[in-house]
Amino acid sequence: MTLLNALVPGFARPARASAPAADTEVRVKPLYGVREDGHGYDVTVHLPGVAKDGLEITAQENQVTITGRRAWTPPADWTALYRETPRANFGLTLEHEGDVDADKITAELKDGVLRLTLPKAEAVKPRKIAIS
Amino acid sequence: MTLVRYNNYPLTSRYASAFGRSPWAGLENEINRLFETALTDFAPAASEHRFPVDLYEDRENNYVRAELPGLAREDISVEMVDGYLTINGSRKVTDDDGKVAETISLSRSIAIPEAVQADKVAAAYENGVLTVTLPKREEAKPRKVTIDIK
Incomplete structure (x- = not known):
């Protein structure tokens, strides 16, 4: 490796320091679906193993971030024989066109399924114009 | 080494975002998901029809x-x-x-x-x-x- 570093100086470059430490945690993107109608968006996210207190939803200007921490870790005396589930926490960032009324976002978590309702702001809803 | 997801693709503009109506959005999501699953853990990906x-x-x-x-x-x-x-x-x-x-x-x-x-x-x-x-x-x-x- 030292030889390689000597030949290609770029390899020895330190990692970019600009990335904030909190963002380096590996997260898996959960299964999700988005449905849109005239009133807003309905988002369904599968978050198995996430309890209510491990769930964090933040709405910013034009994005919604969902972070789900797994409520369960195997007890110390359990040995894993076969694993398919990732250990990492869930993370999902959805972008929208800034047409969501952030104050009216509702969320419901039941049996590992999060249902998020993002109502559209009144100003951007389609309006019928009466002809006089 | 930590892998940091590069989030600034020109493609992830508003049109290709999850809320957009790009015809590739579904494929893009699927590819992203496959990559992420592959990088996090070497396990088959969960899907709507398969559970881990x-x-x-x-x-x-x-x-x-x-x-x-x-x-x-x-x-x-x-x-x-x-x-x-x-x-x-x-x-x-x-x-x-x-x-x-x-x-x-x-x-x-x-x-x-x-x-x-x-x-x-x-x-x-x-x-x-x-x-x-x-x-x-x-x-x-x-x-x-x-x-x-x-």
């Missing part, structure tokens, strides 16, 4: 944990036949009016490596995760034998 399972053991029991979010308890069935644990479930997808629009059937069979007491298998469902506890047979439990050295 884990198999654990301790001294007394084998445990199977299956991620089955959003199922009604009555729609899950667990069977133990000939050393295989079979989990069947169906997810009811509702439309806007709350009517059942689609039913997705899910099924997995897992080979249980040790002899278990099939009549004492118990299952619990919490936060969308099904945990099946399979008590080991007496002869399969590890036994500690102290041998006197003369």
Whole structure:
């Protein structure tokens, strides 16, 4: 490796320091679906193993971030024989066109399924114009 | 080394975002998901039609944990036949009016490596995760034998 570093100086470059430490945690993107109608968006996210207190939803200007921490870790005396589930926490960032009324976002978590309702702001809803 | 996801593709503009109507959005999501799953863990990806399972053991029991979010308890069935644990479930997808629009059937069979007491298998469902506890047979439990050295 030292030889390689000597030949290609770029390899020895330190990692970019600009990335904030909190963002380096590996997260898996959960299964999700988005449905849109005239009133807003309905988002369904599968978050198995996430309890209510491990769930964090933040709405910013034009994005919604969902972070789900797994409520369960195997007890110390359990040995894993076969694993398919990732250990990492869930993370999902959805972008929208800034047409969501952030104050009216509702969320419901039941049996590992999060249902998020993002109502559209009144100003951007389609309006019928009466002809006089 | 930590992998930091590069988020500034020109493609992830508003048109290709999850809310956009780009014809590639679905494919892009799928590719992203495959990459992310591959990088996080070498396990088959969960999908709408497949659910991941884990198999654990301790001294007394084998445990199977299956991620089955959003199922009604009555729609899950667990069977133990000939050393295989079979989990069947169906997810009811509702439309806007709350009517059942689609039913997705899910099924997995897992080979249980040790002899278990099939009549004492118990299952619990919490936060969308099904945990099946399979008590080991007496002869399969590890036994500690102290041998006197003369």
